[in-house]
Amino acid sequence: MSEKNITILGIESSCDDTSAAIIRDGVILSNVVANQKVHEEFGGVVPELASRAHQQNIIPVVDLAIKRAGIDRNEISAVAFTRGPGLLGSLLVGTSFAKGFSLSLNIPLIEVNHLQGHVLALFIREKEGFFNPPVFPFLCLLVSGGNSQIILVKDYLHMEVIGQTIDDAAGEAFDKCAKVMGLPYPGGPHVDRLAKEGNPHRFEFSKPRIPGLDYSFSGLKTNFLYFLRDQIKENENFVEENKTDLCASLQYTIVDILLNKLKRAARETGIREITVAGGVSANSGLRNALTENAGKYAWNLVIPKFEYTMDNAAMIAITGYYKFLQHEFIGQDAVPFARTQL
Ligand code: KG4
Numbered sequence: 001m002s003e004k005n006i007t008i009l010g011i012e013s014s015c016d017d018t019s020a021a022i023i024r025d026g027v028i029l030s031n032v033v034a035n036q037k038v039h040e041e042f043g044g045v046v047p048e049l050a051s052r053a054h055q056q057n058i059i060p061v062v063d064l065a066i067k068r069a070g071i072d073r074n075e076i077s078a079v080a081f082t083r084g085p086g087l088l089g090s091l092l093v094g095t096s097f098a099k100g101f102s103l104s105l106n107i108p109l110i111e112v113n114h115l116q117g118h119v120l121a122l123f124i125r126e127k128e129g130f131f132n133p134p135v136f137p138f139l140c141l142l143v144s145g146g147n148s149q150i151i152l153v154k155d156y157l158h159m160e161v162i163g164q165t166i167d168d169a170a171g172e173a174f175d176k177c178a179k180v181m182g183l184p185y186p187g188g189p190h191v192d193r194l195a196k197e198g199n200p201h202r203f204e205f206s207k208p209r210i211p212g213l214d215y216s217f218s219g220l221k222t223n224f225l226y227f228l229r230d231q232i233k234e235n236e237n238f239v240e241e242n243k244t245d246l247c248a249s250l251q252y253t254i255v256d257i258l259l260n261k262l263k264r265a266a267r268e269t270g271i272r273e274i275t276v277a278g279g280v281s282a283n284s285g286l287r288n289a290l291t292e293n294a295g296k297y298a299w300n301l302v303i304p305k306f307e308y309t310m311d312n313a314a315m316i317a318i319t320g321y322y323k324f325l326q327h328e329f330i331g332q333d334a335v336p337f338a339r340t341q342l
Pocket of ligand 1: 015145146172174188278279280283
């Protein structure tokens with residue numbers, strides 16, 4: 001098989017974004033993401049509505065990705081899809097579509113772990129512009145709505161989780177605390193925006209004492225909830241009157257928890273090549289803290305482009321590309337996994 005003109009169609013449908021992307025020889029040609037607005041009024045993702053929306057979106061999204069890439073579908077070498085972790089009903093839509101696509105064009109099928117995709121998003125190359133991928137081995141702080149992990153990345157396809165949350169993810173802490181303040185879903189970006197105008201030291205929230213490199217965010221969430229409940233008893237306008245300070249103090253606490261373990265991981269492994277991935281890596285407080293620490297500890301910090309940090313199919317396609325080079329294909333009997341490790 002020629003190692004040139006390898007064109008991968010990536011499909012991502014693990015949660016509430018339907019996405020398709022085309023990557024050729026590691027260079028991105030298109031990345032289409034359809035967000036699902038249907039969940040907003042419920043303050044969180046409703047799994048059954050998500051899978052139905054994926055069914056409606058998947059064909060137009062793939063069609064658009066192929067058109068935007070300016071290729072013919074017969075030029076596609078393989079189809080890569082997110083097999084897990086994620087919502088089972090959502091994953092089923094992408095998995096079934098990918099299988100059908102591979103069968104109809106008689107091209108290989110490649111399964112991708114969603115978390116590995118988030119890490120390899122750091123290697124998406126654009127046609128033009130600066131390309132500055134990290135050097136192996138590196139540490140990746142993977143922070144999203146469903147995960148908070150520190151990953152030791154040895155190679156494109158060899159990664160080891162050296163720390164992870166024992167309960168909630170950082171994104172969940174942002175979203176759930178935002179919800180109790182009456183902010184729309186997902187709350188992370190709203191907290192980020194409001195935090196810019198607030199005082200991060202006005203309120204102090206609890207930080208976990210978890211051994212090793214693991215995280216915990218459920219205590220902070222409960223602490224935040226009880227604090228608001230008590231304050232609202234005294235003053236029913238407490239949240240409205242203190243929203244920016246609440247957001248700034250909450251963000252400061254989450255970022256501090258994340259950075260403490262990351263610094264420890266860098267110290268213990270001796271690795272100074274540091275990266276970040278996942279939706280929460282869009283957070284400006286986290287980005288600032290990473291940059292500050294990079295200066296202080298001489299880290300070589302690599303932060304992915306904003307559009308590749310959120311759930312997207314370009315990260316699935318780039319992972320598919322590296323798996324294609326190793327001929328790591330999977331059969332038509334592949335089933336999705338709601339829960340799976342790296
Ligand atoms: O990786 P991602 O797109 O998908 C899931 O894992 O679901 O991450 C989504 C998460 C949500 O929790 C969202 O609130 C959070 O990333 N997020 C942010 C920001 N942008 C997205 N959290 C804090 N600050 C942000 N700017």
